[in-house]
Amino acid sequence: MSDLHGKSGTGAPVLIADALGVDFGPFRAVDGVSFEVRPGESLGLVGESGSGKSTILRAIAGLAPISSGAVRFEGKPLGKRREKAFYRHVQMVFQDPYGSLHPRQTVDQILSEPLAIHRIADGERRIRQALDEVGLGSGFRFRYPHQLSGGQRQRVAIARALITEPELLLLDEPTSALDASVQAEILNLLEEIRQHRRLSSILVSHDLAVITHLCERLIVMQSGREVETLTSRQLVAGEVTKPYTRELMAASEGFRRKEPVPA
Amino acid sequence: MTNMKSDTAPLLEVRDLRVSYPTRDGRTEVVRGVNFTLGRERLGIVGESGSGKSQTGRAIIGLTPPTGRITAERLAYKGTDLLTASPRQRRQIRGGGIGMVLQDPRFSLNPLMTIGQQIVEALRSHVRVSGSDARRRALEMLERVRINDPERVFGLYPHEVSGGMGQRAMIAMMLIAGPDLLIADEPTSALDVVVQIEVLAILDQLVAERGMGLIFISHDLRLVSSFCDRVLVMYAGRVVEEIEASRLSEAKHPYTRGLLDCVPRLHNDRHPLPTLQRQAEWAV
Amino acid sequence: MMPEAYNPPAPGWREWLLTERPASRRQARLGRAYASWTRFASNRLALVGLAILVLLLLVAVFAGLIAPDSPVVGGDLRTARLLPPSAAHVFGTDDQGRDIFSRIVFGSRLTLMIVFLVAIIAAPVGLLMGTVAGYAGGWVDATLMRITDIFLSFPKLVLALAFVAALGPGIENAVLAIAITSWPPYARIARAETLAIRNSDFIAAVQLMGASPVRIVLRHVVPLCLSSLIIRVTLDMAGIILTAAGLGFLGLGAQPPSPEWGAMIADGRRFVLDQWWVAAAPGAAIFIVSLAFNLLGDGLRDALDTRG
Numbered sequence: 118m119s120d121l122h123g124k125s126g127t128g129a130p131v132l133i134a135d136a137l138g139v140d141f142g143p144f145r146a147v148d149g150v151s152f153e154v155r156p157g158e159s160l161g162l163v164g165e166s167g168s169g170k171s172t173i174l175r176a177i178a179g180l181a182p183i184s185s186g187a188v189r190f191e192g193k194p195l196g197k198r199r200e201k202a203f204y205r206h207v208q209m210v211f212q213d214p215y216g217s218l219h220p221r222q223t224v225d226q227i228l229s230e231p232l233a234i235h236r237i238a239d240g241e242r243r244i245r246q247a248l249d250e251v252g253l254g255s256g257f258r259f260r261y262p263h264q265l266s267g268g269q270r271q272r273v274a275i276a277r278a279l280i281t282e283p284e285l286l287l288l289d290e291p292t293s294a295l296d297a298s299v300q301a302e303i304l305n306l307l308e309e310i311r312q313h314r315r316l317s318s319i320l321v322s323h324d325l326a327v328i329t330h331l332c333e334r335l336i337v338m339q340s341g342r343e344v345e346t347l348t349s350r351q352l353v354a355g356e357v358t359k360p361y362t363r364e365l366m367a368a369s370e371g372f373r374r375k376e377p378v379p380a
Numbered sequence: 381m382t383n384m385k386s387d388t389a390p391l392l393e394v395r396d397l398r399v400s401y402p403t404r405d406g407r408t409e410v411v412r413g414v415n416f417t418l419g420r421e422r423l424g425i426v427g428e429s430g431s432g433k434s435q436t437g438r439a440i441i442g443l444t445p446p447t448g449r450i451t452a453e454r455l456a457y458k459g460t461d462l463l464t465a466s467p468r469q470r471r472q473i474r475g476g477g478i479g480m481v482l483q484d485p486r487f488s489l490n491p492l493m494t495i496g497q498q499i500v501e502a503l504r505s506h507v508r509v510s511g512s513d514a515r516r517r518a519l520e521m522l523e524r525v526r527i528n529d530p531e532r533v534f535g536l537y538p539h540e541v542s543g544g545m546g547q548r549a550m551i552a553m554m555l556i557a558g559p560d561l562l563i564a565d566e567p568t569s570a571l572d573v574v575v576q577i578e579v580l581a582i583l584d585q586l587v588a589e590r591g592m593g594l595i596f597i598s599h600d601l602r603l604v605s606s607f608c609d610r611v612l613v614m615y616a617g618r619v620v621e622e623i624e625a626s627r628l629s630e631a632k633h634p635y636t637r638g639l640l641d642c643v644p645r646l647h648n649d650r651h652p653l654p655t656l657q658r659q660a661e662w663a664v
Numbered sequence: 665m666m667p668e669a670y671n672p673p674a675p676g677w678r679e680w681l682l683t684e685r686p687a688s689r690r691q692a693r694l695g696r697a698y699a700s701w702t703r704f705a706s707n708r709l710a711l712v713g714l715a716i717l718v719l720l721l722l723v724a725v726f727a728g729l730i731a732p733d734s735p736v737v738g739g740d741l742r743t744a745r746l747l748p749p750s751a752a753h754v755f756g757t758d759d760q761g762r763d764i765f766s767r768i769v770f771g772s773r774l775t776l777m778i779v780f781l782v783a784i785i786a787a788p789v790g791l792l793m794g795t796v797a798g799y800a801g802g803w804v805d806a807t808l809m810r811i812t813d814i815f816l817s818f819p820k821l822v823l824a825l826a827f828v829a830a831l832g833p834g835i836e837n838a839v840l841a842i843a844i845t846s847w848p849p850y851a852r853i854a855r856a857e858t859l860a861i862r863n864s865d866f867i868a869a870v871q872l873m874g875a876s877p878v879r880i881v882l883r884h885v886v887p888l889c890l891s892s893l894i895i896r897v898t899l900d901m902a903g904i905i906l907t908a909a910g911l912g913f914l915g916l917g918a919q920p921p922s923p924e925w926g927a928m929i930a931d932g933r934r935f936v937l938d939q940w941w942v943a944a945a946p947g948a949a950i951f952i953v954s955l956a957f958n959l960l961g962d963g964l965r966d967a968l969d970t971r972g
């Protein structure tokens with residue numbers, strides 16, 4: 118298991134979701150989900166496609182409405198309107214590295230934007246530091262997204278999220294659009310940053326191995342509801358109680374044909 | 381429907397396929413001499429980002445952008461040469477013969493049309509059916525790809541569905557045309573593992589029962605090795621290794637081995653994960 | 665990842681512009697502009713269009729030097745009226761004894777002014793209406809788009825006529841009338857583009873930085889709508905020139921004796937059977953300039969439409 122286990126999880130929770138519910142019209146996308154994220158901890162969200170994992174992240178970030186329940190960030194409840202400071206402390210990395218960077222802006226412009234919005238002074242130093250931290254030299258600073266590979270774009274997205282020095286990072290399938298070798302690089306990067314900064318995060322992924330690699334605890338979701346919450350250790354040891362979790366574990370072994378097809 | 385040619389010729393023949401794009405130093409080949417023959421089977425193509433997997437698929441179905449140039453010694457679908465086919469022939473082949481699930485559902489779906497409208501459009505562009513019939517069949521298709529409430533999803537716009545739903549909508553759009561050859565470019569990368577296996581079971585059934593040919597492009601090595609019959613490993617535009625899928629773990633090429641090694645595993649947690657050290661000689 | 669393209673050791677300015685690793689903001693921007701220019705320049709006809717318009721601009725600037733005679737004061741009405749083209753008067757003279765070539769040269773100023781004014785009034789209005797409507801959605805969208813629909817549902821020339829009739833004839837009012845009738849299509853285009861991009865992740869990412877809606881629209885949405893708008897405006901220029909000429913022809917645009925090309929055709933109409941050159945010269949000028957704008961628009965489409 119991650120060597121971070123044990124070190125994290127002390128102190129008051131950074132984020133508490135209490136019976137969080139999100140409605141889109143008559144449709145209930147998230148139905149009373151509760152969890153907390155402690156400082157430095159990484160919480161995993163797995164589950165059915167369409168079960169509301171991204172919606173939970175978007176609701177925390179203020180991109181989706183909180184219809185019922187409450188979300189508290191550092192003790193303060195989050196309403197519909199967030200103050201500007203909130204956005205300094207919570208950042209998100211999206212699944213699709215091709216869609217999350219403005220196609221007409223250079224890496225430099227992309228990274229300058231949050232600094233301009235929050236009127237952060239030492240922009241020059243921060244941009245250089247952020248690029249270094251994600252393993253992109255200054256040679257990438259003035260490139261446009263179309264001059265970058267998928268993995269490089271995801272690094273830029275991570276750099277953008279880190280530049281305001283947030284406390285909570287929301288990661289929505291940050292590696293599922295990347296191939297195995299780039300995924301390994303990005304996972305290593307995320308782990309390094311976590312160790313380095315004592316950053317809390319919520320990670321959504323379909324890959325149980327990715328979740329257990331980065332997270333101490335995980336929530337299994339289905340149809341907008343929490344199925345069960347367990348530690349990565351329990352999952353790896355197969356100490357699961359709910360049939361859906363078992364099904365997930367079986368499915369992640371790979372495809373199994375019902376009866377072998379004759380050659 | 382059947383003619384002499386299609387009974388004897390393989391479903392797809394690809395010999396020395398090359399795709400190039402103009403750059404300021406002349407043309408760059410992004411696919412550099414790919415060979416394979418496809419029967420009614422599941423062929424996997426794996427390889428890292430930018431290795432030319434999608435470009436190979438796009439060249440076969442004729443979706444290479446106009447600046448790209450395709451050359452091949454042979455590129456034939458059921459004996460019909462795709463490079464010399466008339467636009468009409470090609471349209472016919474694209475409608476009912478070859479279908480392709482494009483890699484990025486977010487970019488491939490029209491943001492201003494609902495999911496349902498787009499599936500209906502796909503159906504009606506090559507079969508004549510009444511509006512209500514088309515709607516019914518589209519709903520059935522959505523149900524087949526395991527979408528829970530097809531009625532709701534039918535009326536949603538692409539940004540209102542989850543990543544996995546968009547991907548399944550794309551698959552439904554392709555399957556509703558009933559192709560004989562399906563090129564699926566990362567069709568399940570945004571699906572949860574349970575649904576992923578279910579969707580693969582549908583494709584599997586089509587191969588087994590209807591004799592559809594399937595080219596399955598993916599970077600999920602575990603999935604490809606358990607689902608496909610044969611795997612092509614691509615690197616820098618070339619096929620560096622072809623191997624029986626079930627024996628992927630015994631792959632010889634250092635690139636394939638490196639790729640297999642950097643996948644995180646549930647029962648063998650390594651920190652940090654090994655990464656791939658690329659060697660210049662792999663690209664030659 | 666594909667192997668990096670090889671970098672020649674001694675980079676010339678072209679390499680400097682097109683490098684994959686620009687070292688400054690300026691270099692990145694110039695490189696991008698240069699790449700667009702190469703795409704544009706690979707279209708021969710677009711270059712022809714551009715050349716014609718540059719020529720027009722030069723003619724307008726140096727009209728005083730180029731034109732041999734005054735555009736408004738005619739020669740002797742007994743001897744210099746309606747002369748056919750000759751060495752002294754390349755395009756002949758009109759019924760007031762004025763040199764048609766000089767009038768056309770000075771007329772280019774009017775044409776350019778009309779085009780320029782319409783573009784700087786109509787394009788920003790359309791852009792703002794469209795992006796705001798598209799980004800805000802809801803009742804803002806509904807209200808703005810109904811207003812747009814109202815303007816769209818009037819025939820352009822009739823609406824322009826009504827405006828000029830209300831405000832009085834004259835070139836400024838003609839420009840205003842044309843501008844007022846030409847923004848709605850721009851609003852439509854900008855709104856459609858905005859709708860397509862407002863739910864994308866990169867917009868969500870700036871929302872997540874706490875950017876205000878005004879900032880998002882101006883800095884992130886508008887630049888993406890700009891290229892299709894520029895293309896459309898350029899292609900519309902031909903129509904604007906023709907509408908201006910039409911108003912001039914009907915006597916509602918530029919007033920005599922100003923050398924507006926449409927008004928010149930209207931004057932020449934009376935003699936079109938015997939003294940064809942009076943109407944033909946301004947007609948040809950309008951045709952060539954409209955064509956040039958169309959060619960330029962097509963070229964811009966190739967140069968600006970691609971991502972990157």
Ligand SMILES: Nc1ncnc2c1ncn2[C@@H]1O[C@H](COP(=O)(O)OP(=O)(O)OP(=O)(O)O)[C@@H](O)[C@H]1O
Pocket residue numbers: 141144146165166167168169170171172173536539540541542543544545570571572
């Ligand atoms: N803007 C919206 N309008 C209407 N419904 C929406 C909207 N956004 C999300 N939904 C619905 O909410 C549900 C949950 O979506 P969400 O994107 O959170 O799923 P997910 O768990 O992230 O799935 P995936 O793993 O496929 O990405 C889906 O049924 C989706 O259709």
Ligand SMILES: Nc1ncnc2c1ncn2[C@@H]1O[C@H](COP(=O)(O)OP(=O)(O)OP(=O)(O)O)[C@@H](O)[C@H]1O
Pocket residue numbers: 267296401410427428429430431432433434435436445448483599666
């Ligand atoms: N229109 C284009 N013009 C120039 N080069 C292109 C174009 N489209 C693709 N390429 C290049 O072709 C190469 C192969 O791309 P392709 O999309 O086939 O990769 P892939 O193997 O599918 O990768 P991924 O796993 O990221 O989808 C890349 O290096 C890409 O940059």
Ligand SMILES: [Mg+2]
Pocket residue numbers: 170171172289542543544
């Ligand atoms: Mg999601």
Ligand SMILES: [Mg+2]
Pocket residue numbers: 433434435483565
């Ligand atoms: Mg691809």
